[in-house]
Amino acid sequence: MIKKNYLQDLNDSKKPFIIYKSNKGFDLYTDFSKKIILTKNNIEKFINESTKLSSKKKETDLFIGFFGYEILNNLIGIKIKKQEGLKFPMGIFYKPESKLKLSNKLNYKNLKIIKSNKLFKINIDKVSYKVIFDKFKKKIKSGETYQIKICTKYSNKSEIDALDYFSRLVKSNIAPEAFLIRDKDYSIISCSPENLITKKNNFITTKPIAGTLKKTNKFNKVKALAFFKKNIKESKEHNMIVDMERSDLSKICKTGSVKILKKKIIEEYKDLYHYVSLIGGRLKNDVSSLDIIKAMMPGGSVIGCPKISTLNLLNKQEKESRNIYTGSFGYIKFNGDMRFNIIIRSILNYKKNSEISVASGVVIDSNAKHEFSENYIKAKALMDLYK
Amino acid sequence: MIYIIDHNDSFTHNVVHQFEGFGDVTCDNFNEINEDKLNKSKVIVFSPGPGAPKDYPVSSNIYKRFKGKKKIIGICLGFQQILHCEKAKIIEQKKIYHGYQSKIKVTSTNSLFKKNRKFNVGRYHSLKLKEPFEAKNFEITMRCDISNVAMAIENNKENVYGFQFHPESFLTENGNLLIKKILSA
Numbered sequence: 001m002i003k004k005n006y007l008q009d010l011n012d013s014k015k016p017f018i019i020y021k022s023n024k025g026f027d028l029y030t031d032f033s034k035k036i037i038l039t040k041n042n043i044e045k046f047i048n049e050s051t052k053l054s055s056k057k058k059e060t061d062l063f064i065g066f067f068g069y070e071i072l073n074n075l076i077g078i079k080i081k082k083q084e085g086l087k088f089p090m091g092i093f094y095k096p097e098s099k100l101k102l103s104n105k106l107n108y109k110n111l112k113i114i115k116s117n118k119l120f121k122i123n124i125d126k127v128s129y130k131v132i133f134d135k136f137k138k139k140i141k142s143g144e145t146y147q148i149k150i151c152t153k154y155s156n157k158s159e160i161d162a163l164d165y166f167s168r169l170v171k172s173n174i175a176p177e178a179f180l181i182r183d184k185d186y187s188i189i190s191c192s193p194e195n196l197i198t199k200k201n202n203f204i205t206t207k208p209i210a211g212t213l214k215k216t217n218k219f220n221k222v223k224a225l226a227f228f229k230k231n232i233k234e235s236k237e238h239n240m241i242v243d244m245e246r247s248d249l250s251k252i253c254k255t256g257s258v259k260i261l262k263k264k265i266i267e268e269y270k271d272l273y274h275y276v277s278l279i280g281g282r283l284k285n286d287v288s289s290l291d292i293i294k295a296m297m298p299g300g301s302v303i304g305c306p307k308i309s310t311l312n313l314l315n316k317q318e319k320e321s322r323n324i325y326t327g328s329f330g331y332i333k334f335n336g337d338m339r340f341n342i343i344i345r346s347i348l349n350y351k352k353n354s355e356i357s358v359a360s361g362v363v364i365d366s367n368a369k370h371e372f373s374e375n376y377i378k379a380k381a382l383m384d385l386y387k
Numbered sequence: 388m389i390y391i392i393d394h395n396d397s398f399t400h401n402v403v404h405q406f407e408g409f410g411d412v413t414c415d416n417f418n419e420i421n422e423d424k425l426n427k428s429k430v431i432v433f434s435p436g437p438g439a440p441k442d443y444p445v446s447s448n449i450y451k452r453f454k455g456k457k458k459i460i461g462i463c464l465g466f467q468q469i470l471h472c473e474k475a476k477i478i479e480q481k482k483i484y485h486g487y488q489s490k491i492k493v494t495s496t497n498s499l500f501k502k503n504r505k506f507n508v509g510r511y512h513s514l515k516l517k518e519p520f521e522a523k524n525f526e527i528t529m530r531c532d533i534s535n536v537a538m539a540i541e542n543n544k545e546n547v548y549g550f551q552f553h554p555e556s557f558l559t560e561n562g563n564l565l566i567k568k569i570l571s572a
Binding site for chain 2: 140141142147237238243244255256260263308310364
């Protein structure tokens, strides 16, 4: 049984903790006995060794944390030249000693009032966005990329009560991959809807989202599906992601085992409909955890396609570090099972700086103005928490 | 053995799995060609990929070395790679097809496939073959039913085949059958 003021006390204690959405509610991990800060030099060793530890069949036999965008690039041999940014770690994992189950209603009320309503600044304005957009469109015409996601970042100076933000966020939007990390000098608040890897024994699935529709009175689930089916642009983007994820899984799965388990279905959330597919396969016998991570990350649906040349185009363009954005959060169990999401719709607060990154796709028939405001809508849901 | 040359594409492993249905496959990046395996292979496959054929001189050289000696199959960029080596011009097209399903038609009686047969295929190409195109022993055997853009070439004499569309895409009907027929030709 959890004491009534458990979350309140934990939050006040300044002890690091992590909350991750589970099937029925949330799992809370704390009492960390190890904290591993990832670098280019230790990441492979960390992944390889994390699944070689002998399992005592405890629920805390796992490492939980995140891989940032840059380290996932490095892992597949893509270098990023020096960028500006917060100098935030490239990845951090924790070994928890306690795991608690929480219900969907997080019992937490923020008592102190922390003012943090400073205005957000955007790193790319409408005019520069259009320039980048047109440049990438040319790259699509010449075949260097088929789909590419331009990332914009909103940031401000703020001190926040991360648990308060997270509680409010999940009250209005309970996303299946939502998580919170609260550590001494940073926090991440996320309502990610997208699962990148679910691996149990030798079975692996990925569930890309490509296509989002804002809920209005006009749409129900059936009508939303009809909208996506009729909308050629959305269908094409989605098809591309499905074939790309099939290919990523095929790198590590047995021949003939990769299947589209759910093809282009609608998932309904509080404010949105998502156009989703579920793809799965049986892993080859000799595949390691590192092989799986390298095959699947960074998650293609938020990058574009084909992955390598699109990443190179993005990295050449972006002057600011993405930090956690389009990285992955989740856990690796000692027995090799894992669950990872794609870090989108997230706030990173580090040393009193908040940043919210968003991206939307450029395909041949996208419109710069539309995509720019799409980005704003995605960020606004998170910026509203600061009010 | 089937040797697949990967041009850093995000669809290549779908191609690998498709061909593995019919024989042993080795797949290497175009930057890391294994000469020994390449020489031992019976079939060479040029994968899809970003960019244009001129960006991959290594693949062009391999094509020239093995044309007529081994069966060669090109998919999307691979199709254009073969055409490029046969002195064709590969150009940008006005309407771009990425993740697009469209109907194509077998247009030649010399094809391994039955003339006038129509089927749905998945397409991911920015560029296309500039026509008219002529090369010895080559024939355009499939075309887009609407735009008439070249969708397949066959050279049954020297065993060279190419598809502008993606037989391995989930958008393509009977993609496996298509590959099976080419491999057993």
